[in-house]
Amino acid sequence: MSQNVKVVQRASSSVRDKLYLPAIYDGMKITFKHFFKNLSDINAVDVLRYPEEQPQDITDRYRGLHRLTHRPDDSIACVACFMCATACPSNCMFIEAQEREDGHDEKMPKSFSIDTLECIFCGYCVEACPCDAIRMDTGIFSLTGNKREDFVLDKEQLLANKGAFGEVCSCARD
Incomplete structure (x- = not known):
C-alpha cells in the first residue's frame, strides 16, 4: 500500500x-x-468623568442589577420555586425556602442571594420565574466594593432595589 x-x-x-x-x-x-x-x-x-458624569449610551434594553418584586400588599412575590436558580447557567443564585404564614403560597425564600461576580447577566432567571418575582430593570449598571462579600446581594438588598421604569407587580395571587 x-x-x-x-x-x-x-x-x-x-x-x-x-x-x-x-x-x-x-x-x-x-x-x-x-x-x-x-x-x-x-x-x-x-x-467620561465617572461618577459625576453618567454614561448616556446605555439603552433601555440594558440588563441592570437584579431586584425582587413585591405584591400589592407589600409581601414578597417570590414563592421559592427554585426555577431561577435552575435556569441560571453560572450557578450564582442561592435560595433557601421556608414555610409561608401569610396565606399566599406554600413557601417563600428564607434567604435569597446572588453572587454578581459569578453572574453573567443573561436574564435566564427573569425568563424562568413563573410569577415575575425577579427582574433586571433597576437601571443600576455598576456595583462597587472593596471585598468579595460586597458583590453578593442578599434578599434585603434585592428587595430594596427599585425598578427604573416603575414598580408594577403582575403576580397578585389570592
Whole structure:
C-alpha cells in the first residue's frame, strides 16, 4: 500500500522573522503615533468623568442589577420555586425556602442571594420565574466594593432595589 505524502517547504525562517521584529516594530509604530497625537491635543481625548458624569449610551434594553418584586400588599412575590436558580447557567443564585404564614403560597425564600461576580447577566432567571418575582430593570449598571462579600446581594438588598421604569407587580395571587 503506497501513501501519497506531499512535503511543503516552510516560508523563510531567518533570524529576523523568528524574532518577530517587523511585527513588533509595526505595533510600536501605531502605538507611538496615537500616543503623540493624544499628547499634542489632550482635549481631543474622549473622557467620561465617572461618577459625576453618567454614561448616556446605555439603552433601555440594558440588563441592570437584579431586584425582587413585591405584591400589592407589600409581601414578597417570590414563592421559592427554585426555577431561577435552575435556569441560571453560572450557578450564582442561592435560595433557601421556608414555610409561608401569610396565606399566599406554600413557601417563600428564607434567604435569597446572588453572587454578581459569578453572574453573567443573561436574564435566564427573569425568563424562568413563573410569577415575575425577579427582574433586571433597576437601571443600576455598576456595583462597587472593596471585598468579595460586597458583590453578593442578599434578599434585603434585592428587595430594596427599585425598578427604573416603575414598580408594577403582575403576580397578585389570592
